[in-house]
Amino acid sequence: MGKRANVDGDRLEFIPPQMPTLVEQPPQDEGWVHEAELDGYRTQIIIDKGGVRLYSKNGRDWTTKYWPIALAVELPCRAAILDGEVIVSGVRGAPDSPELEAAIWSEPNRLVFVAFDILHLDGRNLAPLPLLQRKQALRQLVGPGVGKIQYSEHFEGDALALFRAIEKIGPNGVISKRADSRYKGGPSKTWLKARCLRKPFSKF
Template structure:
């Protein structure tokens, strides 16, 4: 069925991720919510009758690489597709890409999955729903705390103030998303990525 998940009872299929467009600064008009940009690896968790599987953003099965996360998935659902990021906390408590690469091979127990979207839940395709409805369903699924499966909070209000506040935490940017947008695989103008670097924007 292409980019949509199969109905409950079959093995769910990987859905190509929605990718944000890089911009100089977050949008300041209304209708957007903002999340901290994490320095990790984009990952999709699929839960169904076949168990738990984790995929890279290109659809490669990385379950064996992320095995501690796969073992930790105990959510109150029969089937789900979660979109998020695999990270490892650095010395300052912020995600750290070099440490993540090292942890995958040497200390996989340090890996954490931070979920920021849900695309399927117990036989229901959530892709057409507005972002905030999907976030609400995701929030009800994941218990608060610092476990291996965490929820990515979003913020509303002054985008630049949020941008500067997140910068002080040591994170490197903000992902802004249209609150009323559906999930669309591929490059997107309803998800925008603003970094703190002053270097010119490139496509790399």
């Protein structure tokens, strides 16, 4: 696997994911956007002339495990790299990792990919662009909806209030991202994770 996307050739390569730094509380200053952390498996979707491939956060090809998602990818583009999370909806609609593990082996049709970033689109390397520009491009590509490929909405404003609200409904916590930050694989100080104390450390 390559360390970066080959944006000039026909076949794109896996990009090591950007990983958040664990913090006690989400940042309160301006310039951050916030997303609910999903209790699933970090996944990268690559679309190019070779078809659709899905990779784990360590670069393993998991296309055969996630085959219903691969078959459902019908986005209006020739080539793209999407960063996101594979989840399965729980009984009350919240992501549920024990059900996810079971679904991978016995009910893969329940799997859903939630996209929160885009790194490449039709020959353009989007990683150097500010996060909010990438999110805008991603939303235009994926669109709103509840299909197998979904868009992860972000929130601005009172991060602590969002964090407390999320604690009550079940997900692990909040991922806070600098709105003007570029995408860079590996540990990051521009992505921060504040987890709910009643939850164990997640696989994100």
